[in-house]
Amino acid sequence: MSCTNPTCFFCTMKEPNILIKRAGIKKCFKEMLTINEQERVLILSSLWNIAMTQPEDPEFPSLGIFKCMVTLLDKSISDRVWLLDGQNVYIPYYAAHIVGSYTMNRFEFAEKAVDSGIIPPLLDLLRGKISWLEQRVAVRALGHLASYDGTFEALAVYEQEVVKLTMGLASSCGEVVYNEFVAVKDANERVEYHKNLITRGVGGLEMENRKAEEWASQIQCWSLHLLNCFAIRGRSIDVICNTEFLKELSSMWGGLVNHTSPAGVGLIRILCYTPVGRTRISESKEVIESICNLSRSSDDWQYMAIDCLLLLLHDLNTRYKVLEIASVYLFDLIELRELGERSNLGHKITRALLIDFKNGKSRIKTPEVERILKEIWVFKVDKNKKERLISDEKLEEKRVLVSLIKQQANHSFWLGDINTAVVKYTEGVKLCPLKLKKERIVLHSNRAQCYLLLNNPDAAISDATRALSISNPVNSHAKSLWRRSQAYYMKGLAKESLMDCLMFINFVTADKKKHAKIPYYAVHMIKKLMDSTWFFASAKSKLSNNGSSSSDPGRSKEELTSDERLMSELYTILEDPVIRKDGDSTRRKVHGYGNTRKYSMAESI
Template sequence: MLKFDEPQCTNPSCFFCSMKETNPFRRRSKLAAIFKEIPRTESKDHVLVLSGLWNIAMSEPDDPEFPSLGLFECMSKLIRKSIKNSDWLLKDQNIFIPYYAAHIIGSYVMNKEDLAARAVDSKAFVVPALLELLRGKISWVEQRAAARALGHLASHEKSFEVVSLFEEEIVKLSMEIATSSLTNVYRSFLGVEDSERLKYHCDLLTRGLGGLETENQKAEEWGIQLQCWSLYLLNSFALRVNRKSPGGVGLIKTLCKTEMGRKRVSEVREVIERLCDLSRSSDDWKATALDTLLLLLKDSNVRVAQIVLQDYHKIKYSGLKMNSEEAHRSVENLWEIRVERKKKEKLMSETELEERRKMVKSLKKQGKKKFQMGLVKEAMEVYTVGIDLCPLDMVRDRVVLYSNRAQCCLLLKQAEYAISDSTRALCLSSVDDPHGKSLWRRSQAYDQKGSTRESLMDCLAFVDQRLKYSNTKRIPYYAAHMISKQMSATWGFLGIDSKTEKSDG
C-alpha cells in the first residue's frame, strides 16, 4: 500500500509550524516576528491563528510566554485596525478577529498582575483599543469581551492607574451597558427574525453545534454576562478608588462622578438617607459619604438638597418638591445667617454680649428643670431659645444646649432631629475628645430610626471615649446591650441559618 506524505507548509511565517519548533530560542524568535507581522499583513489564516491563540489563552492564562513576545501589542493593533478599516473587517473571516483579540487580552490579564502591567505598557496600548469596543463600535459581542478585559485590568493595582485615566468615560459606559445590555441584545439578536441575525454572532454563540434553541439560550447567557462584566468593571473602580467599601458606599460615590449616575442615585430616597446617616456617624466611611453628598449637591439638576438640609434644621421643607435653585438658595441663606450672626456679634458691645451669656446660663438651668419635671416639649423650646441667643464663642454651652435638645427629641420620638442636634454638638466638640453624651444620644437616635450600623459605630465610639476617661474602666450595661443588639442586627449571615434549617427539614 502506497503512503503519501502530507503536503509541507511553505509559509515561513506560519504560526502553527512555529509552535512545533523544537528549539526554544528559534521558536520564540519566530513567534515574536509573527506577532509583529500579523497586523501589517492580510491572510485568510489570521482568523485561525487568533482562534488558536484564544484556545491557548483560555486553557493557560498564566503562561507569560506569548505576552512577553509582543502578543498584547499585536491584539491591540488588530482591534484598532478593525475599527478603522471596515473593508478589511468585512473581508474573509476577519469579522471574528476583534472578538478573539479582546478575549485573548482578557484571559492573560485575568490572574497575574505582572501580565496586566505588561498589557497596559505604552507599547501595547490595549486600554484605548478595548475602550473602542466598549463604546459599541462593532457590536455587543465585542463589547462583552472588552468589558471582561477592562474589568480584569481595573482589578489589579499595577494596571489600574492606566485604566483610571479613562475613568469618567468607562464609568459612564459601564452604567449605560449595565442598564441597557439585555434590551440591546434582545433588540439586535433575540427579538429579530433568524434571517436577520448576524451570521458571525450565531457562529460564535453555538460553534456550529445545536439548533435555534441552543443559539437563543447562549445569546441570553451572553447578554447577562455582558451586564455582569460591566457591573464588575464598575465595581472594580469603586473598590480601587475607595478600597473596601461597606454597603457599596464607594460604588455609589463612583456612580455620582457621572451626570447619569447622580440622577439615578438622587432618585432613590433610601440611598440619600443612608448617605446622610453615614456622613453623621462615627463610621470610618463617613468621609466618603460626605464626598458623595457634595457631588450631588453641586449638580444643579439633582434634587436631593431637601434631605441633606435636614442637618441644618430645614425639615420644614420636608414633603415639598424644591427645585435646585430653591435648594441652593436655602443653602446660601443658611450661610448668610451664620455670617450675619458673626457680624452682629462683632457690632455688639461687651455689655450686651455679657447679658446674653448670663441669659444663656439661666436658660440652660430652666431647660434642665423643666426636663426633670417631665415637661419635655417646654424644655426643648427653652433650649431652642438658648441656642438662638448663645454667642458663638460659648462653644461648650452650645454643645450642651444642642445635646440636651437632642435628648428631648429622642423622648419625643423625633429621631431625625435628635441625630441632627447631636451631630451639631459633636461638630462643636473636639475631634480627639468628642462629647460622650452626644455620641450615646445619636446612637440611640439611629437605633430608633433603624440605622443599625450607624448606631453601632456611635455606641462603640461612646464606649471608647468613656473608657478613656472613666475610673471604673467598665462598659455600662446599657451600652453593652446596645452593642449586642446592633451586632446581631448587622451580622452578615442573618437569617441564613434559619432558612437552612427550614430547607433541611
C-alpha cells in the first residue's frame, strides 16, 4: 500500500529530487517532537543505523540532525511524563548514540554538535538523570568531543564536574550494571527497554548477561578515554591522581571483552608523563606492584607497563621510591628485544636500572637492590665482554658441558629430588654462554617447573619470564607460558594467569596440520580463571558478601594453604624428558609430579 502521510520521513528518503529530499529531511528534523511517538522512534532507530554505518556522510549533519538530537534530549530529561509515554524511553539512547557516531571521526561534525548545544544535555545523561544505559552513550559522545582541540575547550568549561563524574562512572559502572541488571535473575523484572536495546530483541537471559558485560566494560573504557583527553593535555592531573582512584585504575582491565582498550594502564602511562602523576603513582605500593606484574605478563599492554616503570626510574624524585620493587621485576626483562613497535627494550631497561651504578659501586643502600644491580652489571657488561673473546671451539665445549649438566638435572627431577635438580639447573644457567639461547630457555623453563613443585611461585615466575624474554619472538615459549600461568594462579593473580594460559593455548593449537587439541588441563585452568576475571566478579562478590570484596581467584582458603591440593593442580611438562623403555617400544612420557596422571609429549622444545 502507498503511504498517505505527506511528511513521512521514509518516503522523503526515497525522493529522487535531491532538493525536495533535503528540504523534507530538514523539516522532519525541525518537527520531530510533533511526530507520532511510534513513528518518531522508528525514525530515530533508522537514523541510529545510518549513523553507525555511514558516520562520515555529511548529509544529515548539514541538515540539522544535531539540533534535532538536542531538542529530543532536552525533552527527555525535563519531561519525565513524556519520556515514559509509549516508546519515547528509547529516544535519549538513540539520540546520544547518533551524536557519538557522527562525531567519532570528523571534527567539523563535532564542531556542529557543540554549536548546536549538545554538551549540556549529554552532561545531564552523564550525571545519571535517566539510567546507566544513557550514561554509556553520553560518555562515548563526550569522549569524542573531547578528542578534538577545537571542541575540547567547550567541554573543559565543566572540567571539574566532568572529571569527577567520569572517575566515579569508571569505578562504579561494574557494580551498577550488575546490581541493577545482571543480578536481577527474573527476566520479567529487568527494565524492558534495557533488554530490548541490549539484545535487539534476540536472545534470552544468557545473551542479555553477555551483552551487559560488554556494555559495562565499554562504559569503563570510554570513561577512561574521556579522562585521557584531560590528562594528555595536563588538565586535572591532581584530581585524577586521587590515591583510591589510582588503586582502582591499576586493576581496570579491557580484558577479553574490549581487548583493544588499554584500560587502566593506558591512563596511568599518560599520568607518568607528568611530575604530579609520577609522584602520586610512586607513593602507592599497590599501584607499582600492579604495573610490575603487568610488565612480566603476556598481556598486549606489557610494553605500557614497562614504559611506566622506565618513566618513574628516570625521574630522580621517584626513582628511589620504586627501585626496590621494580628492580626485582625488571631484572627478568633485561634481555627483551622487540615488543610491539618497541625495540632494544632490554637495553633501555638495563640503562634505567644502572643509571647511578658504576664500577660495581652504587648509592643504593638496600642490600637486595644492590645485589640485583651487581648481577645485572656482571651479566650485561662483564659476561658480555668475556664472551666476545670466546672461540667457536670453546663455545662448543661449553655447549656439551651444559647439555651434560641438564641431563643430570633432568635425572634428579625424575627421581623426585627436586632440590638437587634446582642446583644442577642453576649450575647450567651460570655456565651457559649468552649465545646459546635455546639451551638457556630450557634451563630457565625447567627450573621454573621445579620451583612450582617446591611451592615457590615467585622464583617460577622469574625463571619463566627469563625464558620468555629470550624466546623468539618474545613470549613464544609455550611451556614457559604454562608454567608462569600456574605460578600466577598460585599467587592469586588471575588476570596474569589467564593471559599466559590463553597464549599457551594459542601456541599449542597454532599448527593446524597436526589438528592439535587444547589440553584438558588448560581447559580446566581457563574455566577457573574466567570466573575470577569476569568483569562483574568484584560486584558479585560484594553483593553476596554484603559489601566485603574478595581477591580469591576462584579457590577456597583450604586449597590455597594445602600443599597437597596445590601440587595436584600442577601439570609437569619437562624439557628433554628422560626416555624410558616400556616393553619393546621406546616412548617419551611426562609424569604429573604428585599425582598419577601421565601425558604423552610430542616434542622436547
